[in-house]
Amino acid sequence: MTDPSDQSATRDSGRIVISVDAMGGDLGPKAVIAGIKQSAEKNPNIGFIVHGPAKQLKPLIRKRGLADRCEIRDVEDVVTMDAKPSHVMRHGKGTSMWSTIDAVKNGEAEAAVSCGNTGALMAVSMIRLRKIPGVDRPAIACLWPSKNKGGFNIMLDVGADIRADEKDLVQYALMGGSYARNGLGIARPRIGLLNVGTEEHKGRSEIKAAHDLITEAAPEAEYEFVGFVEGGDIPSDRVDVIVTDGFTGNVALKTGEGTATLIREFLNNAFRASLFSKVAALIALSSLKRLSKRIDPRRVNGGVFLGLNGTVVKSHGSADATGVSSAIKLAFRLAESRFTERLAARVASAPRALQDADGSDNKNEQTG
Amino acid sequence: MTDPSDQSATRDSGRIVISVDAMGGDLGPKAVIAGIKQSAEKNPNIGFIVHGPAKQLKPLIRKRGLADRCEIRDVEDVVTMDAKPSHVMRHGKGTSMWSTIDAVKNGEAEAAVSCGNTGALMAVSMIRLRKIPGVDRPAIACLWPSKNKGGFNIMLDVGADIRADEKDLVQYALMGGSYARNGLGIARPRIGLLNVGTEEHKGRSEIKAAHDLITEAAPEAEYEFVGFVEGGDIPSDRVDVIVTDGFTGNVALKTGEGTATLIREFLNNAFRASLFSKVAALIALSSLKRLSKRIDPRRVNGGVFLGLNGTVVKSHGSADATGVSSAIKLAFRLAESRFTERLAARVASAPRALQDADGSDNKNEQTG
Numbered sequence: 001m002t003d004p005s006d007q008s009a010t011r012d013s014g015r016i017v018i019s020v021d022a023m024g025g026d027l028g029p030k031a032v033i034a035g036i037k038q039s040a041e042k043n044p045n046i047g048f049i050v051h052g053p054a055k056q057l058k059p060l061i062r063k064r065g066l067a068d069r070c071e072i073r074d075v076e077d078v079v080t081m082d083a084k085p086s087h088v089m090r091h092g093k094g095t096s097m098w099s100t101i102d103a104v105k106n107g108e109a110e111a112a113v114s115c116g117n118t119g120a121l122m123a124v125s126m127i128r129l130r131k132i133p134g135v136d137r138p139a140i141a142c143l144w145p146s147k148n149k150g151g152f153n154i155m156l157d158v159g160a161d162i163r164a165d166e167k168d169l170v171q172y173a174l175m176g177g178s179y180a181r182n183g184l185g186i187a188r189p190r191i192g193l194l195n196v197g198t199e200e201h202k203g204r205s206e207i208k209a210a211h212d213l214i215t216e217a218a219p220e221a222e223y224e225f226v227g228f229v230e231g232g233d234i235p236s237d238r239v240d241v242i243v244t245d246g247f248t249g250n251v252a253l254k255t256g257e258g259t260a261t262l263i264r265e266f267l268n269n270a271f272r273a274s275l276f277s278k279v280a281a282l283i284a285l286s287s288l289k290r291l292s293k294r295i296d297p298r299r300v301n302g303g304v305f306l307g308l309n310g311t312v313v314k315s316h317g318s319a320d321a322t323g324v325s326s327a328i329k330l331a332f333r334l335a336e337s338r339f340t341e342r343l344a345a346r347v348a349s350a351p352r353a354l355q356d357a358d359g360s361d362n363k364n365e366q367t368g
Numbered sequence: 369m370t371d372p373s374d375q376s377a378t379r380d381s382g383r384i385v386i387s388v389d390a391m392g393g394d395l396g397p398k399a400v401i402a403g404i405k406q407s408a409e410k411n412p413n414i415g416f417i418v419h420g421p422a423k424q425l426k427p428l429i430r431k432r433g434l435a436d437r438c439e440i441r442d443v444e445d446v447v448t449m450d451a452k453p454s455h456v457m458r459h460g461k462g463t464s465m466w467s468t469i470d471a472v473k474n475g476e477a478e479a480a481v482s483c484g485n486t487g488a489l490m491a492v493s494m495i496r497l498r499k500i501p502g503v504d505r506p507a508i509a510c511l512w513p514s515k516n517k518g519g520f521n522i523m524l525d526v527g528a529d530i531r532a533d534e535k536d537l538v539q540y541a542l543m544g545g546s547y548a549r550n551g552l553g554i555a556r557p558r559i560g561l562l563n564v565g566t567e568e569h570k571g572r573s574e575i576k577a578a579h580d581l582i583t584e585a586a587p588e589a590e591y592e593f594v595g596f597v598e599g600g601d602i603p604s605d606r607v608d609v610i611v612t613d614g615f616t617g618n619v620a621l622k623t624g625e626g627t628a629t630l631i632r633e634f635l636n637n638a639f640r641a642s643l644f645s646k647v648a649a650l651i652a653l654s655s656l657k658r659l660s661k662r663i664d665p666r667r668v669n670g671g672v673f674l675g676l677n678g679t680v681v682k683s684h685g686s687a688d689a690t691g692v693s694s695a696i697k698l699a700f701r702l703a704e705s706r707f708t709e710r711l712a713a714r715v716a717s718a719p720r721a722l723q724d725a726d727g728s729d730n731k732n733e734q735t736g
Contacts, residue, residue, distance in 0.1 A: 147630065159564060162572055196527060196618040204530055204615065231622025235630040247572065248619050250564040251612075254599025255620045259627040262515065262603040267635075 015047035016335050018328055019109035021100035022052035023078040024116025026318040032115065033060040035324025039332075040069045042325075046332050049103050051075055051096040075099045079116050081317060085123035092124055101128045104310040110335035111311035113327050115319050121312065122160055122305060129310040134347045137161045137168045138307030139246070140314065141179055142253055147237040154180055154189075155234060156306065157246035158253045164245035169193065169210035170217055171347060175306040176241035177223040178346045182337040183304065183330060186240050188222055192229030194244035194252070203228070214243070217350060304330070307347075311340050383415035384703050386696055387477035389468035390420035391446040392484025394686040400483065401428040403692025407700075408437045410693075414700050417471050419443055419464040443467045447484050449685060453491035460492055469496045472678040478703035479679035481695050483687050489680065490528055490673060497678040500708075502715045505529045505536045506675035507614070508682065509547055510621055515605040522548055522557075523602060524674065525614035526621045532613035537561065537578035538585055539715060543674040544609035545591040546714045550705040551672065551698060554608050556590055560597030562612035562620070571596070582611070585718060672698070675715075679708050 020036060022029040029052055036048055047069060050057055054074035061070050077095040079088050092098045097116050103109040105128045114121050122140070131138055139157035146153040156176050157164060164172065173191050180189035193211055195203040211228065218225045226239055231252060234242055244252070272278065303314040311334045315327035334340075388404060390397040397420055404416055415437060418425055422442035429438050445463040447456050460466045465484050471477040473496045482489050490508065499506060507525035514521040524544050525532060532540065541559050548557035561579055563571040579596065586593045594607055599620060602610055612620070640646065671682040679702045683695035702708075 145630070147633075162564060162570075194619060196530060196615055202530075231619040231624075232626035232629070234623055235626050244619075247564055248616055251562060251599040251616050251620050252623045255602055255623045256599075256627045258600035258603050259624045260631065261600070262513065263628060263631050265515075 015045055016332055017047040017049060017103075017109040018331050018335070019049045019100045019103035019112040020051065020324075020328070021096050021112070021114035021116055022050050022057055023096040024081070024114060024317075025315070025324075026081075026115075027320060029056055029060060031320050032324050033057070033064055033066070034321035035319070035328060036070065037064040037066060038321055038325035039328040040066055043329070043332065046328065047071075049073060049109050051099040051103070052078070073099050073103070079120045081117050083117055083120050085117075085119040088117075088120040089123045089127055092120065097121060098124055098128070101125050101310075101312065104312070105129055111313065111331035113313045113315055113324070113331050115315040115317055115324065115327075117317075118159065118303070118314055121314055125305055125308055125310070125312045129308040129312070132307055132309055132344045132347055134350065135171055135175075135307035137164060137171070138305055139172050139175060140303050141176060141306055142249075142303045144234055144242075144253075144256065146235045148240065149237075150184055150186070152184065153234065153236075153240055153242060154184070155242040155244065155249055155253065157244065157249050158303065159246045159250035160305070161246045163247065164206075166206045166209035166213055169206070169243055169245070170213040171307070171350070172243045173214045173223065173225070173241070174217065174221055174346050174350050175343055176243060177221055178339070178343040179304060179306060180240050181222075182339040182342060183334055184240070188224055189240040190224045190226050190238070191218075191241045191243060192226045192233060192239035194234075194242055194248060195228040195230065197228065197230065210243075220349065221346065304334070306343065309340065309344075311335060383413050384700055385415040385417060385471075385477040386699050386703070387417045387468045387471035387480040388419065388692075388696070389464050389480070389482035389484055390418050390425055391464040392449070392482060392685075393683070393692075394449075394483075395688060397424055397428060399688050400692050401425070401432055401434070402689035403687070403696060404438065405432040405434060406689055406693035407696040408434055411697075411700065414696070415439075417441060417468075417477050419467040419471070420446070441467050441471070447488045447492075449485050451485055451488050453485075453487040456485075456488040457491045457495055460488070465489060466492055466496070469493055469678075469680065472680070473497055479681065479699035481681045481683055481692070481699050483683040483685055483692065483695075485685075486527065486671070486682055489682055493673055493676055493678070493680045497676040497680070500675055500677055500712045500715055502718065503539055503543075503675035505532060505539070506673055507540050507543060508671050509544060509674055510671045512602055512610075512621075512624065514603045516608065517605075518552055518554070520552065521602065521604075521608055521610060522552070523610040523612065523617055523621065525612065525617050526671065527614045527618035528673070529614040531615065532574075534574045534577035534581055537574070537611055537613070538581040539675070539718070540611045541582045541591065541593070541609070542585065542589055542714050542718050543711055544611060545589055546707070546711040547672060547674060548608050549590075550707040550710060551702055552608070556592055557608040558592045558594050558606070559586075559609045559611060560594045560601060560607035562602075562610055562616060563596040563598065565596065565598065578611075588717065589714065672702070674711065677708065677712075679703060 022032045049071045051073045053076055054072050057072050075096045079095045079097045100112050100114055101124050104112045138160050140160045141154050141156035142158045143152040144155050154176055156172050177189045180186045195207055214225050229239055305312040313327045313331040390400045417439045419441045421444055422440050425440050443464045447463045447465045468480050468482055469492050472480045506528050508528045509522050509524035510526045511520040512523050522544055524540050545557050548554045563575055582593050597607055673680040681695045681699040
């Protein structure tokens with residue numbers, strides 16, 4: 001299926017290769033190829049393997065002048081947004097999504113990017129890449145606009161699974177900490193455990209147990225545990241990483257998105273209310289656009305799957321070229337920092353840390 | 369402890385009496401009395417029993433010309449914002465909060481309003497008013513700014529308890545429906561069950577079981593069940609009432625508040641960014657103020673405790689006069705519609721509805 005004319009995308013070129021699913025996003029392959037174009041222009045060190053029907057992709061890639069940066073994998077089928085994950089697991093082999101993940105599995109690419117159906121992408125990633133030894137439940141980590149200097153916090157799990165016990169939660173802390181170091185460049189991330197109050201006696205039993213485990217693991221895992229945080233702290237500068245189960249995290253994520261969308265609508269209406277406010281909106285256009293960008297959930301791109309043998313970045317289904325490009329940038333950054341290996345080392349060292357409070361002789365391991 | 373000069377507040381006057389805790393809010397009794405003043409002016413049919421130290425309250429009430437509308441209950445102690453609910457349950461008898469609830473218990477007032485500590489207020493309400501027969505877990509219902517015509521949706525539970533099984537969730541549906549009818553005037557409220565997806569196969573087992581029970585109860589309970597909803601639907605016009613457990617509801621509420629607060633800060637910064645945007649902000653001032661009011665969580669006042677023998681409205685801790693007045697208005701409206709009795713009748717009829725799918729001979733009961 002490989003197009004022999006496009007070999008310069010591969011590792012032989014010295015480039016870091018990102019495997020990109022061109023299909024499955026709301027805006028179709030055109031937006032994805034436009035996103036690749038943006039990334040290719042900004043960063044000469046990325047090569048791409050692009051998955052989808054060659055007859056659609058070839059003209060788009062040629063038009064953008066990307067033939068020397070993109071290798072095409074000709075696959076006909078596409079996973080639709082409403083496809084059931086269990087169906088895709090059984091019958092998804094001929095899809096662009098499957099092919100995208102397989103390029104990482106086979107070592108041809110160092111990270112994968114897809115705008116497709118989240119549940120299906122997680123299912124395919126699980127069965128093709130498999131879980132890292134020691135991880136029971138992989139997680140999806142999202143970026144959340146915040147008051148932190150970098151502009152974002154990390155929250156996980158936001159929907160890989162609907163439950164998490166205390167051992168899963170401490171793994172999320174380790175994985176989220178590793179992601180903050182390698183993805184956001186925060187040397188010593190502050191980790192918070194989401195709860196309904198900040199007092200230590202509050203909350204469900206598994207959350208109280210996780211509080212103790214995450215405290216125990218902190219010295220060796222190189223994060224600072226700030227203890228319980230509440231919903232209002234998610235966009236704050238009190239923490240860098242918010243740990244929660246996938247049910248709560250998914251509800252919180254969508255509630256935050258819904259609130260932001262509602263306020264943007266209110267804001268638009270407010271500026272259409274009178275002639276005065278219309279004039280004001282014109283004057284303040286650039287400020288308002290900046291604000292709108294910052295709170296538009298479609299711009300907060302790049303949910304990352306953690307706990308698998310390979311880096312998979314899930315771009316928003318409605319991502320435009322800029323959205324796709326920012327997801328590619330994140331995938332590149334994680335690949336460059338050898339994130340998968342570091343995260344695996346981090347998780348592998350955790351049980352020791354929890355069994356052996358001293359554990360000082362493990363300190364010289366690579367920082368994950 | 370009753371001041372004999374102020375008897376006109378009581379039921380003998382033909383007024384509906386609201387029991388108001390003057391203490392425990394962040395802004396002190398002054399803001400509470402100012403709120404009472406606003407309500408008293410707008411509505412001649414409300415009488416007040418006001419609880420707190422008489423030496424503080426008397427001058428405030430006299431100054432506002434409210435002596436003929438307010439009866440003072442002289443109580444010295446105050447429940448602080450950081451008081452533990454369990455401590456208040458054992459030692460709270462001499463507090464304004466306890467006295468406020470007791471006036472409802474004793475039949476002197478028809479509903480209670482307090483800005484105090486939520487956990488303590490729920491604890492005191494539980495032991496003094498007791499649960500309605502058939503209710504296992506009382507719930508706190510909040511109003512959520514939404515795209516609905518009335519401007520609000522109802523969500524429950526937002527923190528009375530940290531867990532809920534399928535039977536609790538169906539009770540929340542019944543209680544939330546009753547609240548929407550009596551508090552918001554929605555004849556046939558649309559009820560949604562919060563989940564991580566809208567497909568019927570998704571979610572935790574108790575949520576799937578609740579889906580079936582709420583569906584079964586719908587015909588007799590006079591609500592429309594729209595099925596699963598997601599976090600993004602909370603501020604939408606798809607539903608009137610969102611049912612969830614208290615852990616998830618509390619996280620969602622605080623996440624929504626945190627997001628709104630963050631955006632308001634971004635907005636303020638955007639309008640301070642340049643001279644142009646400052647001018648624009650001046651021009652658009654009234655539109656922006658209207659928006660700011662709409663998304664300010666302090667304005668969304670009046671969490672209501674559901675499932676107790678008496679109506680208790682929890683006003684926001686930082687409520688100003690307008691906030692207190694809107695909580696009083698809600699308490700009056702619920703008292704006027706005999707909400708407590710209607711909700712009790714609704715819950716009492718529910719087991720029959722669930723056991724007997726026909727149940728048509730119950731239809732002539734009072735609409736709760």
